[in-house]
Amino acid sequence: MKAGSPFIAPLTGLALELLRPHLQSDPTVRLFKPTGRNRLHEAAQRLVEGLKMERWAPHDLRRTATTILDKSGYSLEQIGVLRTPARE
Structure with a gap:
């Protein structure tokens, strides 16, 4: 959480694969x-x-992480979405 706002970012396939067993046992x-x-x-x-x-x-x-995303070809807009806390 940054400045009292939750931060929401999409998970990678690997992250989902690692988390799925835990969520299936107790969502x-x-x-x-x-x-x-x-x-x-x-x-x-x-x-x-x-x-x-x-x-x-x-x-x-x-x-x-920002540098890696930039060098991987992600746009500044895409990177900005990941760096900005979600607004409710």
């Missing part, structure tokens, strides 16, 4: 728990320290 199950604002950042820090990686932050993943 009401929550696959992802809500987390605090800093939980993802804290998890990234633990990975960096534990694996002795070069420092990175979760926002770097967002920029990397």
Whole structure:
């Protein structure tokens, strides 16, 4: 969620394939728990320290995904839809 708005993005075929068994066993199950604002950042820090990686932050993943999509030929409009929180 960004600025109080949910973010909705389409899932890839692989993601659907991996999630489908969980949804079939219980369609009401929550696959992802809500987390605090800093939980993802804290998890990234633990990975960096534990694996002795070069420092990175979760926002770097967002920029990397945007770059990959751009180089794969997606339009800026398509990329923008994925980066923009959904409006209700």
